[in-house]
Amino acid sequence: MSIRSVPPLTGDAARGAEADLLAAIASGSQTAFAQLYDLTCARVFGLLLSVIGARASAEEVLQDAYLHVWSNASEFATYRGSASAWISEVANRHAVERMRQTADPSSSAIDGRTAPSEAA
Numbered sequence: 001m002s003i004r005s006v007p008p009l010t011g012d013a014a015r016g017a018e019a020d021l022l023a024a025i026a027s028g029s030q031t032a033f034a035q036l037y038d039l040t041c042a043r044v045f046g047l048l049l050s051v052i053g054a055r056a057s058a059e060e061v062l063q064d065a066y067l068h069v070w071s072n073a074s075e076f077a078t079y080r081g082s083a084s085a086w087i088s089e090v091a092n093r094h095a096v097e098r099m100r101q102t103a104d105p106s107s108s109a110i111d112g113r114t115a116p117s118e119a120a
């Protein structure tokens with residue numbers, strides 16, 4: 001997978017462009033999806049990499065998150081915040097879920113300490 005860097009739009013221009021692209025995606029526009037991905041993927045991938053730590057896993061979660069964006073673009077509501085924030089939240093939820101799935105179920109860490117097992 002290749003992460004392309006696109007010069008970011010700033011302020012209201014970015015907010016409006018991303019929201020417009022999500023509206024077009026909700027109508028099935030693959031072109032709008034590609035444009036939104038190009039505008040946001042570097043930032044979202046950085047978020048995922050900071051949460052997950054492993055590049056390969058972050059790339060998989062990035063794909064899952066954008067699949068969710070494609071399938072659920074109609075859920076985005078501008079009155080709740082920016083499109084970028086919505087996409088970041090989707091990605092973060094997917095990252096947290098991935099971390100939970102890959103966690104060792106035999107121990108749970110609390111404040112850096114391992115909780116006693118139920119067998120003890």
